Amino acid sequence: EDKVVQSPLSLVVHEGDTVTLNCSYEVTNFRSLLWYKQEKKAPTFLFMLTSSGIEKKSGRLSSILDKKELFSILNITATQTGDSAVYLCAVLNDMRFGAGTRLTVKP
């Protein structure tokens, strides 16, 4: 059965820490993997990954995809309290989301 698994499910860190969030998948007809940040209701787009080994970067956030081992990671460096949110991983073509990682950054 197709699945997308995120780990850890929750994480509590202090400002300035670096975190790594994981997303592994087993899906048919993989097309791309997307990362979203959900603070309240509407998930907001972070990254779209289609090729292995190419890092996407935006400020303190970066992400990479490994299509051989079927996983992706999302890194956040120098975390801030504003990074507190649920981070969701989704895989297309299946339109399948993981359960998310709830990140809490304490001052």
Next chain:
Amino acid sequence: DAGVTQSPTHLIKTRGQQVTLRCSPKSGHDTVSWYQQALGQGPQFIFQYYEEEERQRGNFPDRFSGHQFPNYSSELNVNALLLGDSALYLCASSLFGGTNEKLFFGSGTQLSVL
């Protein structure tokens, strides 16, 4: 440039009733997908509409149905509501078949079934 808009924002229904949720996609988008997000869980894919037809469907019963209009807006209908249908319903729009298929989400409709 309007983003994805959903209405209503909140809704309270009782078991057995029917509900209709509405979504207008981001300008320029032609595809609408619907998701159900229960508390503490990731969004679960319900179905996707393109060219007024259901193109993909997740593992949801026939009580969940939809429609897409010529202006690309969409409705999600749920019949015979159950307590377990209480959730945040998210609509996402995208451009079908494009190389950049990222989904843009609305703020959702919070449905409570009593």
